[in-house]
Amino acid sequence: MRNLFTALKQDTHASHTTLENTYPFSIYHDDNLFSVKAYQAVLFVMRNFHETAARAVNHAKQNSTQLEGIASMINSDAILTAISEDTHALHSMSNTSNITSNTQEENAHIEKSQLTDTGAFYKDTHPNFHNTLLSQSEIKENIKQDTHAKKPLDFNFKSPTSQAIAAAYVWLGSSMGANIIARRLAAKQKEIPTNYYQAMASCAKRWVSFKQDVDALLPTLVLENSEVITDIIDDANAWFEYLIALGNQVQLTKASQEANL
Numbered sequence: 001m002r003n004l005f006t007a008l009k010q011d012t013h014a015s016h017t018t019l020e021n022t023y024p025f026s027i028y029h030d031d032n033l034f035s036v037k038a039y040q041a042v043l044f045v046m047r048n049f050h051e052t053a054a055r056a057v058n059h060a061k062q063n064s065t066q067l068e069g070i071a072s073m074i075n076s077d078a079i080l081t082a083i084s085e086d087t088h089a090l091h092s093m094s095n096t097s098n099i100t101s102n103t104q105e106e107n108a109h110i111e112k113s114q115l116t117d118t119g120a121f122y123k124d125t126h127p128n129f130h131n132t133l134l135s136q137s138e139i140k141e142n143i144k145q146d147t148h149a150k151k152p153l154d155f156n157f158k159s160p161t162s163q164a165i166a167a168a169y170v171w172l173g174s175s176m177g178a179n180i181i182a183r184r185l186a187a188k189q190k191e192i193p194t195n196y197y198q199a200m201a202s203c204a205k206r207w208v209s210f211k212q213d214v215d216a217l218l219p220t221l222v223l224e225n226s227e228v229i230t231d232i233i234d235d236a237n238a239w240f241e242y243l244i245a246l247g248n249q250v251q252l253t254k255a256s257q258e259a260n261l
Helices: 002-011 011-018 036-063 065-073 076-097 103-112 136-147 159-190 193-202 207-224 228-259
Strands: none
Touching: 002 011, 002 207, 002 228, 011 207, 011 228, 036 065, 036 159, 065 159, 065 207, 076 136, 076 193, 136 228, 159 207, 159 228, 207 228
């Protein structure tokens, strides 16, 4: 049997790389891109991911008590509380520093896009997505056609179990660099709140336990579904696609607003 976590690392590498180079996450690779507004966009995207992933994990846990331990590891309440605290602090900074922030408008725009609650459904096929950072010409064309403003983010998952394990993999995997990002933000601009990344750093401590729990579950899961490893990998890539699509929608909203100035 193929080692799941080795396979996940190999087979999601391309999606992970694309995500790192997608706005707003690209701000962590280019200091010139960093701004309070961009950091607010990061928190907005991650709030959507964490809320949707938590619903998926809890939905799967209700159908399978085997997943209760994994569900507890993502610590969703603490993560979402930390995001809310940081978002509030950034809004306060914007108000006191006269920094123009349109995060609320971005949120309203994207919510009008009818983001699909991926925790509520799954199918046996995956859609095709362009996992690349949009060029300026593509952005302008998409604004002109308004394709993203009305298109829901429909993502198909193999099963509730594979969706939940994949969600936890992306969630806990993303926590591994949280301490580094928190330190970089503190060094860059000390008033930038880092409650979210500090909370994620706590999640990182559960990474080894998560892998052990999943590895212990796999023999049973394989008996139930011989393709479960492939399904988990496919669903992990779908979660990355979801994050990339959210980032692209934020980028389009930002470009649309700038074009209207």
